[in-house]
Amino acid sequence: MKAVIVFPGKIGVEVRDVDIRESLEKGQVKIKSLFTGICGTDRGIVNGKITFAYPQKGLDFLILGHEGLGRVEEVGEGVKTLKKGDYVVPVVRRGCGVCLNCKLGRQDFCETGKFVEAGIRGKNGFMREEFIDEEIWLVKVPGSLKDFAVLTEPLSNVVKTIDELLFVQKRMVWTCEDSTFGCRNAVIIGSGPIGIFFSMLLSTLDFNTYIVNKRDPYPTEAYVAEKIGATFINSSKERDKIPEVDLIVDTSGYPSAFIPLMSKMKHNSVLVLFGTVEGEKAEITSDLITSVVEKNILIFGSVNASKRDFEEALRYLSIWKDRYPDILEKMITSKVPVEKAPEVLLRKPIGEIKTVIQW
Ligand code: BGC
Ligand code: ZN
Numbered sequence: 001m002k003a004v005i006v007f008p009g010k011i012g013v014e015v016r017d018v019d020i021r022e023s024l025e026k027g028q029v030k031i032k033s034l035f036t037g038i039c040g041t042d043r044g045i046v047n048g049k050i051t052f053a054y055p056q057k058g059l060d061f062l063i064l065g066h067e068g069l070g071r072v073e074e075v076g077e078g079v080k081t082l083k084k085g086d087y088v089v090p091v092v093r094r095g096c097g098v099c100l101n102c103k104l105g106r107q108d109f110c111e112t113g114k115f116v117e118a119g120i121r122g123k124n125g126f127m128r129e130e131f132i133d134e135e136i137w138l139v140k141v142p143g144s145l146k147d148f149a150v151l152t153e154p155l156s157n158v159v160k161t162i163d164e165l166l167f168v169q170k171r172m173v174w175t176c177e178d179s180t181f182g183c184r185n186a187v188i189i190g191s192g193p194i195g196i197f198f199s200m201l202l203s204t205l206d207f208n209t210y211i212v213n214k215r216d217p218y219p220t221e222a223y224v225a226e227k228i229g230a231t232f233i234n235s236s237k238e239r240d241k242i243p244e245v246d247l248i249v250d251t252s253g254y255p256s257a258f259i260p261l262m263s264k265m266k267h268n269s270v271l272v273l274f275g276t277v278e279g280e281k282a283e284i285t286s287d288l289i290t291s292v293v294e295k296n297i298l299i300f301g302s303v304n305a306s307k308r309d310f311e312e313a314l315r316y317l318s319i320w321k322d323r324y325p326d327i328l329e330k331m332i333t334s335k336v337p338v339e340k341a342p343e344v345l346l347r348k349p350i351g352e353i354k355t356v357i358q359w
Contacts, residue, residue, distance in 0.1 A: 003128035004036075004341045004357070005061045006045055008053040013046045013064065013342045020063075020124065022132040029082055029135050030074040031090075033359040035150040035335070036127045037067030038345060040192070041120060046345045049278055056116075056124050064345075065127030066092040066119040067356075069141070069150040079135045087141040089152045089314075090126060090133050093117045093304050108160060108304035117304075127341065129359060139310040145317050148328040150356050151193070155313035156305035158197040161272060162205070163309065164302055165247070171298075172268055174246075180206040185243050187212055189258055190251035190275060191221045191232070193331065193354045198249045198274075200320060200327075203228045212242060214257075218351045220330050227324050251275040255282030262288060265297055273301040332356055 003018045024030050042064055044050030055062040072086045082088065095102025096114035107115050119125020141149040176183035186207040188198045195211060203209045209230040211217075217225060217232045225232040233241050235257075242261065246269045250258040253275030259282055262271065291297070305313075320328060333351060335358040336344055344355050 001129040002338055003063045004065060004338065004345070005063055006053070007061050008045065008055060009048075009051075011046070011048040013345050015338055015341055018061075018063065018128070020128070024074060024076045024132055026077045027079060027135050028076040028132050029072055029079055029088070029138060030076075030130060030132050031068075031070035031088060031138075032073045032130050033068065033070045033126060033128065034087075034146070035069045035356045035358055036065040036125075037150045037154065038341075038355045038357070039067060039154060041066070043345055043348065045120070053120055054122055056122055059124075062119070063124035063126075063128050064119050065125035065357075066117065067150060067153040068118075068126030068131075069146070069152070070126070070131075073130065075135075082135060082138060082140060087143060087146045087149060088138040089141055089149055089310060090118065090131075091137040091139065091305075091307050091310060092120070092153060094123065094137065105308075106306055108306050108309075127338075127357060137307070139307060139314070141314060142318070145314060145321065148317055148321065148332070149314065151197075151317065151328065151331065151354065152310055152313045153305075154193050154354075155197050155316060156309040157274075157303070158194060158201055159312045159316065160305040160309040161198075161249075161274060161302040162201055163312075164300065165270060165272060168298060168300065169268075169270065172296075174268070182206040182208075184208065184246040185210065186247040186249065187242060187245045187261065187264075188249045188251065189213075189261070191217065192251060194274060195249075195251040196221070196224055196331065196353065198251065199225070199230045200228050200324075201316065202247075202249075203230055204316070204319065207247070208243075210242065212261075220333065220351065220353055223330065224327055224353075227327055245269060248272070249274060253277035254280055256280060259284070259288070262291070262297075265291070265295065267295045269295070269297055271297065271299045273299065274303075 095107030099111040101109040116122035
């Protein structure tokens, strides 16, 4: 079958006919791929910037892809919740089987670090014509969402992060006089799909949402920002428009992007680190530490998501499909055949929000 593969440690990507023999076992489901999304992690693996990728046991290559959407072709013995024709999104991370979080389905909080992640670490991914997976790690997608459900995985990570945020902020009263978050300002650094999803989710929760980038918005970004009621700020020319903040979400990974904004952080505010890059160095001053301490500022990092976050992501997609009919459609900026995968993996198309492979 056709698959998009990499040799971790080597730069580059290939489309190949691979001979993966998987037989349908008890509790397993055979899935035909419909779409696979491409993200910064995939590009990091392809261009050698991400060094934690490694192949599945016994193989020297890794099938890429962790943002899947497919249709059930066949179910194995004992499968109860899925049938042929159902749409499904697979969960990315599979637990270590040892720590309690993994045993309870919270492998996104694995404590041993011995998990695998499809298309990333130690497990073949979903950029292939078909795959077999466990029923338990498949999230059923309502047919009405099939055109956008390839966005479920990236959104699941955002849902999980906001879940953590609202949990840790219960350390005091963070809601406003009217019990909502309408008095809180959130600044999201970066306007890729993750930045946009943070903005959409926080706007949906009533936050005053600002999207910051160091350039003007691309037309789709400007359109989305306007529709969801967020303000897009070009920090290289209108930095003074950035308000005092209750929440900063950095999706860029560049300390030079978020450290200067930390002077805007209010008492009891939160800085969430979501993006990662390599190689940038930045100075942290003791003044900054003093302000973090004196203002009860909380800083946390977040990665990955559990099945329940995928399910919540689907609920948000369904709300947004009604509320902003054309936004989800616009977020998928191009659909390419698998033959073009190397091209779009090696170089991000200009104006891209989400490029997907159509099978
Ligand atoms: C994926 C996560 C994964 C992470 C690893 C992201 O692109 O969406 O599921 O845990 O990469 O860094
Ligand atoms: Zn990803």
